[in-house]
Amino acid sequence: MAKNSLPSELDLVQQQSYGLPDWAQRPQAQTVNTGGAVPFQAEFLSASQKYGVPFNVLMGLAEQESSFNPTAIGVPTKYGRAKGLMQYIDSTASSMGINPYDPVQSIDAAARQLRERLDKGYSMQEAVQAHFGGDDRAQWGPKTAQYGKDVLGRAEKF
Numbered sequence: 330m331a332k333n334s335l336p337s338e339l340d341l342v343q344q345q346s347y348g349l350p351d352w353a354q355r356p357q358a359q360t361v362n363t364g365g366a367v368p369f370q371a372e373f374l375s376a377s378q379k380y381g382v383p384f385n386v387l388m389g390l391a392e393q394e395s396s397f398n399p400t401a402i403g404v405p406t407k408y409g410r411a412k413g414l415m416q417y418i419d420s421t422a423s424s425m426g427i428n429p430y431d432p433v434q435s436i437d438a439a440a441r442q443l444r445e446r447l448d449k450g451y452s453m454q455e456a457v458q459a460h461f462g463g464d465d466r467a468q469w470g471p472k473t474a475q476y477g478k479d480v481l482g483r484a485e486k487f
Contacts (some may be wrong), residue, residue: 376440389484399432
């Protein structure tokens, strides 16, 4: 499967469902309004405008998290497995009332979280780092700092 492409029908059949919604298991789920070269561009723009957060930062997050793959499943961690386009763990997705495999809900949640963190006084880099490392800054380490730099670096190309 190409880096920025959605899984083929064969890929979806060969994967376990991991709780994927029905729409993500059907071949027609691959037909998504991309609005251009980047998958879900229209959805990123909509969430960006809704919450007043930078469009390119949301896209940088999605590229870093899942390479724009709405059915991505992260490696197991002590917190669980991150899922979907924006890689939410089950507890976070549940608390936000979203299905992490739904790209529209996932993009909206990420934009909402960025806005909430910015409103609390986080810098943009800190708001991005919190997506990766959580809101407890005492838990952040070198990986969290690098994540923030990587996402903002990716955001510059959009």
